[in-house]
Amino acid sequence: MDEQTDEQWSPDGSADVVDITSPATPRRPLDQMRILRAAVDFIDENGLPKLTMRRLGGYLGVEAMALYRYVPGRERLLDGVVEVVMDEFYTTTAAVGRSTSWPEFLQMNAHAVRELALRHPRIFPLVATRPAAAPWLRPPLRSLRWVEGFLEGLRAYGFSPAACVQIYRSFATFLLGALQLEVGTLEQTGASDRDRVNLAFIESDDLSSYPMITQMSEELKDGGFEQDFEDALEDLIGRVGVLRS
Amino acid sequence: MDEQTDEQWSPDGSADVVDITSPATPRRPLDQMRILRAAVDFIDENGLPKLTMRRLGGYLGVEAMALYRYVPGRERLLDGVVEVVMDEFYTTTAAVGRSTSWPEFLQMNAHAVRELALRHPRIFPLVATRPAAAPWLRPPLRSLRWVEGFLEGLRAYGFSPAACVQIYRSFATFLLGALQLEVGTLEQTGASDRDRVNLAFIESDDLSSYPMITQMSEELKDGGFEQDFEDALEDLIGRVGVLRS
DNA sequence: GGATCTAGTTTACATTGTAAATAGCAAATC
């Protein structure tokens, strides 16, 4: 199987950089960054469980073992994927800078993280759960550079150092909860498809025995993640305001 | 590997049952519940990555394939693990019932979930991230029975149906964020141990280039999860109070 | 020419999840 796919890399060359010799080979040599970005794309397209070293190799037109020259192993590769995504996030966010008011600053940052999560719904769980580089970094806000900028921004708005840290933490908690929840519903069941094998050992999923749930099924049903997010964010901002004294 | 065992069921009826190796059961027939509980214990002790069908079999004194008579596969087994843990949670929580006031009701429930997370720190991520039975169930509050009781409680305190649902959602978001974060730090690095291979492709973890972080390193360092949890909970309760009108 | 390095491939192996066939053994049937 694994048809190995005929190299869909356009051999366009286009390398008019300082490169001296002939670009005879259509195959650009591998490098760490290219592998990591390919992994990001691959997971976006096919999901984490499908990412194997061999398949990622095939995706890059290369044997699996070639990857090991640039990446210590699958586990570290996933760490790298997280860092790449967070870097992308950082560069698209750094421009936000100090806009006008601190509430707006928080708003924009929150929305930027949400967009990240929705742009990479199958990677976000990794961002959310992998152990961070430093133990005090709190996922999903785990890029040192980003945190630096965030704290700097808050400081400039007049918050005390202690308040800045507090805000960072609340912010992380809020984003992790809200986005993990939202993103989790996008990935519909993935592994366990609709074969309803008899694992109903504990509770019946017959709703008729749950009157409250039945009664509120209307309200429960509509997702309303966006609204929830905005509400909770608004609330967080309100709470932060108190810290400003 | 897989030592341990050496199967000494004596074929003759020699009565001395002393066997040091297998901990509890000499030879009771398997059943689904026993397997699931063993899986819970196993993950608690050894962590999810170490749980393989063969090892779980060995843990129960049985070959791997024996499990397949009672469980459709590894993926479903993990679903079952989640359900077992949530059931344990439900039974220890149901007694809480309506205590005195709704703030206290929320407090006790929140603390119960936190205790669950801290009692099973290596299982909580499963509870938090596996797709739930119904799409509107929000992890980690994913037991129908529990949700029913929760809504019932809130209703009895006079909240409107819409408010109940809203509270359920905020509650889930808060708990998911706070506990996932806390539990995540307990499992220190797990996969990637301290071999600092050169994956520092993007950011240096040299703190000297991050003045804000350095400046606030004091505040950042201490975990303070307990305090964060209580604060955020208090805040959530405050917000819920507004919904009561 | 060689020698050495570089970047990728081949081969190999232990471990995984799980399908299929098999064996042990109790109760049921003759």
Place this chain on the structure above:
DNA sequence: GATTTGCTATTTACAATGTAAACTAGATCC
């Protein structure tokens, strides 16, 4: 009693995985 039936666990088997080690084709330098 002997034998059939049914359940339960084991054995065997296989494809897929991560990764170590050996190998190889080309580029670079003496």
